[in-house]
Amino acid sequence: AQSVTQLDSQVPVFEEAPVELRCNYSSSVSVYLFWYVQYPNQGLQLLLKYLSGSTLVESINGFEAEFNKSQTSFHLRKPSVHISDTAEYFCALGNSGYALNFGKGTSLLVTP
Amino acid sequence: DVKVTQSSRYLVKRTGEKVFLECVQDMDHENMFWYRQDPGLGLRLIYFSYDVKMKEKGDIPEGYSVSREKKERFSLILESASTNQTSMYLCASSSSGVARYIQYFGAGTRLSVL
DSSP states (O other): OOEEEESOSEEEEETTOOEEEOEEEEOSSOOEEEEEEEOTTSOEEEEEEEOSSOSEEEOTTSOEEEEETTTTEEEEEESSOOGGGOEEEEEEEEOSSSOOEEOOOEEEEEEO | OOOEEESOSEEEEOTTOOEEEEEEESSOOSEEEEEEEETTTEEEEEEEEEETTEEEEOSOOTTEEEEEEETTEEEEEESSOOGGGOEEEEEEEEOSGGGGGSOEEOOOEEEEEO
């Protein structure tokens, strides 16, 4: 069985501080990994993806995530957050079939 | 840009009513999905469809049905709404191959069943 665990339900952080949102997965086969973001009152949108190749993937707004097969992790990081990064972040896994397996989400709250 | 449109942002219904939630995508995607989102539970898959008239149950299909008569439209039906179906409902679509995991979401329908 496959599963995704997001270790923190809420992460409060001050503006311009670094942040890490943790994601661990469980799967017996090769995986594709994703981070989706949900801004207030909106649907989810893809933030970044790992399909193959380089284990470090980056988004256009400064987030990055590293696929670590030995630790079965795909943590999301940003060196300096902005108020506008306040959102719910979902880690997701795909390895067979059609559907994604989502984690329960981490709420990132950035304050001045 | 891919657009996934859900017909209502907010909906209030009575217990026992039949409820239709509609979703339309404009990118000729093969796959469409219905999720419900609840605080602390994340997203849970209700049903998905990989082709017209084809559907598969997700993790929590009980109390729901779906219809996909046209490629661009995927409807979620609550045959007899109950209070425990009060939730945020999200529709998504995706294309084929590995891109099936790159899902595009609508803005959601917040359903309250009284």
